[in-house]
Amino acid sequence: MSEIKLKINGEEVTAEPGTMLLDAARKAGAEIPTLCNLEGLEPFGACRLCVVELIRGGRSRIVASCLYPVEEGIDVLTESEKVVRYRRNILELLEARWPLIDKALLEKYKVNTGRMARRDNFCIMCGICVRHCSERRKLNVLGFVGRGIERQVVSYTMRAKEFCPECFDKELSCLKFCPTGVIVNDCATRCPASRDEEAFAKPIRVRDDDNAIAVKKSLGDL
Amino acid sequence: MLGKLAAVDKIIEAHGSEREGLIQILLDIQREFRWLPKDILEHVSKRLDVPINYIYNLTTFYAHFSLVPKGRHSMHVCMGTACHVRGAERLLERTSKVLGIKPGQTSRDEKFSLDTVNCLGACALGPVMIADDEYLSNPTMEDIRRKADSCE
Amino acid sequence: MSEIEKLLNPSDFEAFQKKIVEGRDPNRTAVAVCSGPGCLAYASGKVFDRFKVELLESGLAEEVTLAQTGCHGFCERGPSVVILPDEICYLRVSPDDVKEIIETTLRGGGIVERLLYKGEDGLPVQKESDIPFYKHQQKVVFGDNKRIDPRSIDDYIARGGYTALVKAITTMSPETVIAEVKESGLRGRGGGGFPAGAKWEATAKPPADTRYVIVNADEGDPGAYMDRGILEGNPHSVIEGLMIGGYAIGANEGYIYVRQEYPLAIDNVLYALEVLREIGLLGENILGTGFNFDIIVHKGAGAFVSGESSALMSAIEGRVGEPRPKYIRTSISGLRGKPSCLNNVETWANVPLIINKGADWFKSIGTEGSKGTKIFSLVGNVKNTGLVEVPMGMTLRQIIFDIGGGIRDDKEFKAVQTGGPSGGVIPEDMLDLHVDYDELYAAGSMMGSGGMIVMDKDTCMVNVAKYFLEFLSDESCGKCVPCRDGIDQLLEVLQRLTSGNALEEDLELIEDISLMMKECALCGLGQSAPNPVLSSIKYFKDEYIAHIAEKRCPGGVCKALIAYTIDKEKCIGCGKCMKVCPVAAITGEKKSPHKINNALCVKCDSCYQECPAKVQAVTKIRQADVITAFATSEEAANE
Ligand SMILES: Cc1cc2nc3c(=O)[nH]c(=O)nc-3n(C[C@H](O)[C@H](O)[C@H](O)COP(=O)(O)O)c2cc1C
């Protein structure tokens, strides 16, 4: 198939059809932050840090570059004024959940921390651990429950006991991929494998106050 | 126990034992048992060869599914927009106070469940609630108490 | 259904239709008892049951047709009973009125005057279409409800039902059908207003072995029930539209995705499908034309976000109803990866009309950019709550005041909300805005699916914005950061506002988060979630400022900012407020002014509502002013 021609930050580049803007742009030397994207996993589109401005026929729109395939004749701006502003706001939201976020990134985008209400539960719901466990390892130890702000990641104890030892401490462990590093830092309590509770499923995220975990929609004995 | 799972099997077969029918199957199970007990979900997981994490993702995503037993009597307070501007928040508070449970909860004796719904199509009566099958238009605490007392 | 005989070709259908029409006496008396959701709540089921019994007893059962129909529209005055062919409209009918109706009207040809609508002038109105609520409407899609028993395909066919389908599959090519729909200018009634014809064309185009057509009956807007009204009352109109779409697009399978909270709609649709299969209007080789089509009903398990196209298709596949993140149209890759066309209930219900009466007829109704009629669920603080169908281009003022009769209890109007959780509020000085996709959008709201919530002066606009965010924070799928955390943080600010803890900078914070969400969120839910907040700031900024600067809630709604007091001058000492107070915070002797102890008061609003309208002695003041009046709560308790 013929190559597709497009512009990235004003520079002409070519790419294979089906290439995502993120990859094309990175190849062209652009720096685009990402959190929920991991090679080998289906693009997920959750963190939205990778947004770029796309101009086609004079019309501009914001798209997630990890999911948008290259198109003939488009102009892609990876650091336009809008993109920078939006990334700043997104980082601001993320920082409220995850205080350990990369400070260099906060500085680069001049993020004004402190405006948002604290939501220190550390997990940013990038879903990498869940997707890694089900898509790649096909073990289904981890999963999402709930929706909206109540959404969380849980590990199913029975399956954890059975399957986590298969990955634990190896290259394939989900702990190695968690971008927040929280599971790793706090492995003794967070790693599904090191759990011996009798509960059917346990949230893997940490919260500053335990009551906050009481999910609006009762999870029963989950 | 066997009887219970047999009933589940019947539901599963009625939907062609297909993974695609999972939501429809769970809806029927919810109707049959008024909630989704864990053993039943594990059974469904095996029968349809769907991992348990997937099933719980579904059942906690859709509002209609309940993972705890529901009361024998259901109280539904409408939180639709029309009812909201006519004072649904206060109606919910009143009901919650009378029943002694919060929205989404079931009383300890499993007599009542209190839930919120969106637009019952009875906006003319707003703020409105349904106690079992009876519509109550802007009931006072006294009205709600009377209704609750009349429940077995 | 007379007897089951499969219709094998178009002439069979014609004969079938002729038999039904000829077998009917247009002057036959029929009683249509509304069993729409509003009337059911007023116990119209009992009215129907009584009619059944009393008709038998009076010996009229043979001469009079009795039907339980879908919503008539005027839910405010339910239960509604319409006597045909004269369209005598009885309102607020109770089971005890039934005998009198039978004797006086059905047997005697007279009128039961006390059950008629009484106009402003106090004069009774006999005919349904003369009642102001109905007079200003144009019922094209929704008008047949009272003439159709949703369980009777004969009723539908007698009204011309399925002739559009037969016309399409026997005399028109799929391309001509699409061209006609395109030409009509029909736009989606589910929210976005996307041109239906263009969507059909886009779905028909990509090469594929299978295509799907789908009805969106998820009706997620929390204050609306139009789609339910159509599906319960006239399921065949939606089915016929879907079949025509299937033919035009090249789909052999259709889906109806309907929320499980609508059991009557589901039952009526399932029943209709069964009958259609029996007579051969659904299935293989319909009427010998070679067109195969079947329809499957899928029940939605309750998720607002599942009303979004790609999410709805995931739900049909038995998966979590989350929007797909991919930038690919469902018209190219939808249900099971096949080209799929999703339209709203009302959109589909318009299709048979367009095919039968032509695009030119359809175009003659409405405005330049918005053609046809639109059904609204006119609710909230309006006098005449109900489902109304109006031509596009009517002004909001006409709808609210001429049809809706103005504001309940003759209070002052404050705003009207359209577009549900994705829409916005419109203030008084914009009431002359026309019902038109583009005009409403330009005003910061949107047409939406048809929710129209009227708000009076006792509504707090900050509280309404908070209401929608609360709804959305629960209904968001929770996948992407802008939507999940953006809504959460917006809600936090709104909570600060309603509790009197917000700062001026918070308005800027709202704007920052909102702009980002509008462009960065993954799906329509997150992208439109800030609309209710932004539009209320746009038009009611003074209310936001009052909450911030004066810690005052102009609508008198935000509990933390208000307190109740009794005006000594006005109170007549009737004791009503004292009786309803759940915490005994009100004291006073009979016939002398009462007093509220603010330290005990739980602000349940009961006294305010109970105080006679003529007296209005219970008033709301600022909480801040109470605190200055009583230094401590002990002092207050001693008061
Ligand atoms: C969060 C969300 C919820 C929606 N809910 C509904 C709904 O309940 N009913 C509906 O018809 N359309 C709904 N829509 C719009 C649909 O995505 C889709 O545009 C529509 O069904 C297409 O039909 P139409 O073109 O006939 O309007 C929703 C969209 C979003 C983003």
Ligand code: FES
């Ligand atoms: S990397 Fe693209 S959305 Fe997260």
Ligand code: FES
């Ligand atoms: S909003 Fe409550 S019944 Fe419609």
Ligand code: FES
């Ligand atoms: S429900 Fe009877 S008129 Fe609407």
